[in-house]
């Protein structure tokens with residue numbers, strides 16, 4: 479088995495990195511990840527357009543839609559972007575899991591409407607899954623969509639919706655079948671966010687300004703053509719989307735960089751010989767490598783078009799572990815300096831906390847691994 483990158487892949491990574499470094503530092507102050515300002519929105523759009531113009535944005539898409547059918551370029555792009563703070567903001571979600579779902583289940587009309595805009599970088603999406611009573615147990619969601627002639631009428635509430643304040647569309651889950659139907663009777667809608675009856679409210683959060691929102695939907699009317707796939711058969715799409723999302727953010731790349739920064743700090747400050755520090759740094763490095771290799775394992779399945787499965791759950795759990803181990807290493811290495819504002823520890827702690835909840839919690843991933851990978855009984 480050969481784990482090396484090909485010369486072309488090495489060259490692509492270098493080209494991408496050189497480009498990002500040449501354009502990003504001057505914009506860093508805008509902190510585009512939070513997209514809390516008009517400037518952040520424009521930066522994200524501009525950056526994605528630049529990637530798109532160079533043919534780098536969507537290497538994993540099929541060629542007929544402007545991609546290269548190349549999963550490995552896609553992972554290289556993700557690693558280079560995450561290690562630079564993921565400057566695309568919400569747009570990594572558009573390209574990496576919403577568009578692939580539209581490709582999988584969309585009508586020709588939906589593909590023509592959405593894919594060119596996503597590829598051009600001029601549209602923001604959000605993901606309307608979680609509800610006040612439906613987080614880990616997503617299938618108990620209550621937002622309801624009722625067919626009325628050529629339209630659906632949607633009522634309900636979503637919560638924790640990232641980027642809802644700037645989104646043009648929402649990838650929305652709603653119940654179209656009986657409430658007791660669990661996985662049956664859930665449908666996916668490509669909801670334009672400018673419809674009357676949609677209200678977005680920010681939820682103040684320690685994680686940062688404009689991180690989370692509630693979305694209230696009251697008698698929201700959308701054309702029936704907004705339904706993605708078959709009515710009531712959306713759960714299969716949700717599972718597929720979550721598989722892409724679980725391995726869609728190569729957080730280990732950013733964690734590994736923080737670790738390099740820590741090692742330099744340890745050397746400069748003379749604590750590299752401390753066995754506690756060394757052990758913590760070594761453990762964190764191993765965790766980052768495990769997360770990277772398990773992600774590649776999941777990506778290999780994706781490249782071979784295998785159905786979603788175990789590798790994505792283990793990769794995601796390993797990514798959370800890597801983030802947490804780097805935070806622990808930062809505390810061990812920095813000592814009291816860890817308490818300073820914006821220290822590597824503070825940043826890693828923040829990042830590892832959100833990593834362990836967004837996209838489904840760490841504990842729930844472990845349950846899935848126990849049941850689906852190890853065949854243990856459900857309790």
Ligand SMILES: Cc1cc2nc3c(=O)[nH]c(=O)nc-3n(C[C@H](O)[C@H](O)[C@H](O)COP(=O)(O)OP(=O)(O)OC[C@H]3O[C@@H](n4cnc5c(N)ncnc54)[C@H](O)[C@@H]3O)c2cc1C
Nearest residue numbers: 605606607608613614638639640832835836837838839841
């Ligand atoms: C940074 C961030 C961004 C997010 N963005 C979005 C978004 O854009 N769109 C969206 O829809 N949602 C989003 N979420 C919400 C996220 O998907 C949910 O928070 C997550 O699914 C958990 O649901 P919950 O908060 O309701 O917690 P709960 O499901 O209530 O869980 C509470 C605790 O109980 C534990 N628990 C629950 N069930 C089990 C079980 N069966 N076994 C063991 N432990 C269990 C959980 O692990 C957790 O520790 C985001 C969350 C974060 C942190």
